[in-house]
Amino acid sequence: MENPVIELTGLTKLYGSLKAVDNLNLTINKGEIYGLLGPNGAGKTTTILMTLGLTEPSAGKVNVCGINATSNPVAVKRRVGYMPDNVGFYDGMNALDNLVYIARLNGIPESAVRPRAIEMMEAVGLERSMYKKAGTYSRGMKQRLGLAEVLIKQPDIIILDEPTNGIDPSGVKEFLALIRQLSRQQNITVLLSSHHLNQVQQVCDRVGIFVEGRLLASDHISRLSDQLSSKESHIVTITVADVSPFTDHHQQEIEQQIAGVKAVAVSGNTITITCTRNLTPELVRSFVKNGLDILGVQQKEYGLEEIYQRYFENNLTENESNGKSGSLFQRSFFKKIKN
Amino acid sequence: MESPVVYFKDLFSKKLKINAIALAGREQVMHRPASPLVTIIRKEIGDHVRSWRFIVLLVLIVLTFLASMYVSVTNIKPAAAGEEPQQFLLYLKILTTTDGSLPSFHIFMSFLGAILGIGLGFDAVNAEQQNGTLIRLLAQPVYRDNLLLAKFISPLIVITTLFLSLALLMIGGGLIITGVRIEIVEILRILAFILLTVLYVGFWLSLSILLSVKFKQATTSALTAIGIWLFFTIFYKIVVNMIVKAFLPDPAFLSPDDIMYYNNVILNLLRFSPSQLYTDATTVLLMPTVRSLGPLTVEQMAGAIPTPLSFRESIMIVWPQLTGLFAATTACFALSYFFFMRREIRS
Numbered sequence: 001m002e003n004p005v006i007e008l009t010g011l012t013k014l015y016g017s018l019k020a021v022d023n024l025n026l027t028i029n030k031g032e033i034y035g036l037l038g039p040n041g042a043g044k045t046t047t048i049l050m051t052l053g054l055t056e057p058s059a060g061k062v063n064v065c066g067i068n069a070t071s072n073p074v075a076v077k078r079r080v081g082y083m084p085d086n087v088g089f090y091d092g093m094n095a096l097d098n099l100v101y102i103a104r105l106n107g108i109p110e111s112a113v114r115p116r117a118i119e120m121m122e123a124v125g126l127e128r129s130m131y132k133k134a135g136t137y138s139r140g141m142k143q144r145l146g147l148a149e150v151l152i153k154q155p156d157i158i159i160l161d162e163p164t165n166g167i168d169p170s171g172v173k174e175f176l177a178l179i180r181q182l183s184r185q186q187n188i189t190v191l192l193s194s195h196h197l198n199q200v201q202q203v204c205d206r207v208g209i210f211v212e213g214r215l216l217a218s219d220h221i222s223r224l225s226d227q228l229s230s231k232e233s234h235i236v237t238i239t240v241a242d243v244s245p246f247t248d249h250h251q252q253e254i255e256q257q258i259a260g261v262k263a264v265a266v267s268g269n270t271i272t273i274t275c276t277r278n279l280t281p282e283l284v285r286s287f288v289k290n291g292l293d294i295l296g297v298q299q300k301e302y303g304l305e306e307i308y309q310r311y312f313e314n315n316l317t318e319n320e321s322n323g324k325s326g327s328l329f330q331r332s333f334f335k336k337i338k339n
Numbered sequence: 340m341e342s343p344v345v346y347f348k349d350l351f352s353k354k355l356k357i358n359a360i361a362l363a364g365r366e367q368v369m370h371r372p373a374s375p376l377v378t379i380i381r382k383e384i385g386d387h388v389r390s391w392r393f394i395v396l397l398v399l400i401v402l403t404f405l406a407s408m409y410v411s412v413t414n415i416k417p418a419a420a421g422e423e424p425q426q427f428l429l430y431l432k433i434l435t436t437t438d439g440s441l442p443s444f445h446i447f448m449s450f451l452g453a454i455l456g457i458g459l460g461f462d463a464v465n466a467e468q469q470n471g472t473l474i475r476l477l478a479q480p481v482y483r484d485n486l487l488l489a490k491f492i493s494p495l496i497v498i499t500t501l502f503l504s505l506a507l508l509m510i511g512g513g514l515i516i517t518g519v520r521i522e523i524v525e526i527l528r529i530l531a532f533i534l535l536t537v538l539y540v541g542f543w544l545s546l547s548i549l550l551s552v553k554f555k556q557a558t559t560s561a562l563t564a565i566g567i568w569l570f571f572t573i574f575y576k577i578v579v580n581m582i583v584k585a586f587l588p589d590p591a592f593l594s595p596d597d598i599m600y601y602n603n604v605i606l607n608l609l610r611f612s613p614s615q616l617y618t619d620a621t622t623v624l625l626m627p628t629v630r631s632l633g634p635l636t637v638e639q640m641a642g643a644i645p646t647p648l649s650f651r652e653s654i655m656i657v658w659p660q661l662t663g664l665f666a667a668t669t670a671c672f673a674l675s676y677f678f679f680m681r682r683e684i685r686s
Binding site for chain 2: 045049052054055056074075077078080081082084086087088089090091092101102104105106107108109110146149153
């Protein structure tokens with residue numbers, strides 16, 4: 001499936017002395033849903049603008065569908081549908097006219113413009129209010145209209161900047177489901193940026209964690225989770241029916257005989273064991289051998305929330321302990337991640 | 340509340356289509372998609388025509404026009420009495436005659452034109468940016484210069500239509516009221532006057548578009564544009580007078596040649612103001628008897644035949660003014676291009 005449609009190489013953007021994006025290398029393949037994650041001001045929007053040729057990079061190259069986005073932005077814009085962070089429409093025109101205008105700008109033949117616009121409105125579920133002024137639209141409706149506008153040009157790539165901002169939870173779910181469905185049906189590549197982790201987790205094939213202009217990690221969520229948990233200690237929680245057979249002697253046996261066990265803690269009917277690698281099978285065998293009735297075994301999984309949190313915790317503590325400028329702590333932080 | 344909007348919508352919708360087709364050129368086949376420029380122009384014209392802002396400006400200009408027409412028509416008789424019948428150009432007189440209670444239409448236009456230009460252009464780019472529509476628009480396969488050109492061309496189309504219809508109304512009304520035939524030279528001069536007015540409005544339009552590119556807030560650009568306009572209409576003359584008093588010698592001690600020279604210097608200084616250029620040019624175009632915009636010596640006047648100038652000669656006199664206005668317009672437009680083309684657009 002190695003078929004890159006977006007290739008960013010050595011991409012750098014400077015605003016004065018501030019590095020908004022710092023030597024970014026990123027490849028996104030066809031049909032993939034890629035989530036760009038990061039806190040506000042991490043350089044997500046700047047990266048997106050450079051991908052579209054709306055901003056010139058200070059250094060590096062952007063290739064979208066094999067076209068250089070900096071020197072030939074119009075050809076890229078023909079292929080890419082972009083929905084900005086704050087979608088705005090011409091409030092004085094009705095929603096359908098807004099859509100028709102964009103369709104015309106994309107060179108859709110005049111006879112096909114209206115039918116297609118109406119079709120798109122139906123696709124995003126706005127057919128009932130398409131003759132309403134765009135100014136009367138709620139945030140969620142505007143977001144849908146924005147999606148309709150992105151889709152009407154039949155793009156190869158969709159770029160969504162904070163698409164879930166300001167929509168209620170059920171709306172978000174629907175919206176993301178719609179994006180995923182479209183991407184799968186028509187093999188559209190989707191790049192979406194967000195700081196809402198759990199939402200991104202639902203739809204993305206791969207995520208990139210973006211902090212202070214650098215891509216700290218970029219992979220499948222499961223692999224990121226593995227990476228993180230291999231570095232961190234594993235925690236296994238075992239619940240037993242009766243804790244009394246679990247004696248101090250038994251505890252010592254576990255700690256000494258099974259290599260890698262770091263700590264054992266008992267509270268009520270649950271025994272929490274911290275270990276350096278995944279020891280669940282060994283632990284269970286040992287428990288059974290000792291005549292304990294196991295009711296449940298829980299292995300701690302790292303979700304995106306934890307992954308994200310972990311990266312930011314590191315970031316934050318480094319920041320505090322260093323108390324120095326961003327670039328310095330970034331460097332030391334980066335080393336830590338690589339180790 | 341809806342009625343004027345609906346009225347204008349119906350009135351202009353045909354015109355819009357005609358304009359768009361005319362712009363697209365003859366080879367444009369109907370079922371082929373229109374070029375982005377034409378699409379944007381069409382939408383912009385529609386927006387302008389339906390906006391309350393334009394309706395207010397329109398009412399302002401139409402009222403001014405009617406008032407000055409009324410004054411000139413009621414005073415046309417005394418004005419006509421002193422003229423030789425062969426040299427009397429009625430329709431130019433209607434445009435310029437006044438009894439002093441109201442300035443004539445072309446003087447009115449020297450400041451209303453500025454307001455019109457500023458009013459139609461001050462939020463051209465920054466309002467779109469504020470609303471978040473600019474980034475959406477530029478994410479479409481549209482060149483940035485297309486957008487800027489459309490922002491400039493569409494108000495020009497609207498005001499050309501406006502002034503042409505006003506002039507035609509005036510000529511038609513004059514024909515009905517007086518029954519005097521219109522001379523070709525009058526048509527030429529009135530057309531030239533309209534073109535000049537459009538050019539003048541175009542200057543203020545490109546200036547305000549420049550400011551709207553430069554400033555993020557529409558109010559800032561509007562205020563700056565109005566500030567520049569006020570400076571040129573009120574303060575500039577005062578400043579020039581002060582400089583003249585401070586630096587130029589007392590005329591009482593000067594030879595006539597020197598006085599003439601200094602007079603020309605002062606006039607040239609005043610001509611840095613676009614409204615001065617416009618007033619100069621319209622005066623010459625609408626009054627064929629005006630032979631020069633500067634002072635003339637007795638020697639220069641000797642042997643002159645007291646007839647009105649031909650259209651070509653009037654144009655020759657105002658050519659520098661026309662060039663000046665055109666150059667200023669182009670300069671503003673080029674600057675806004677320069678600022679806009681490589682700018683980062685964020686919502």
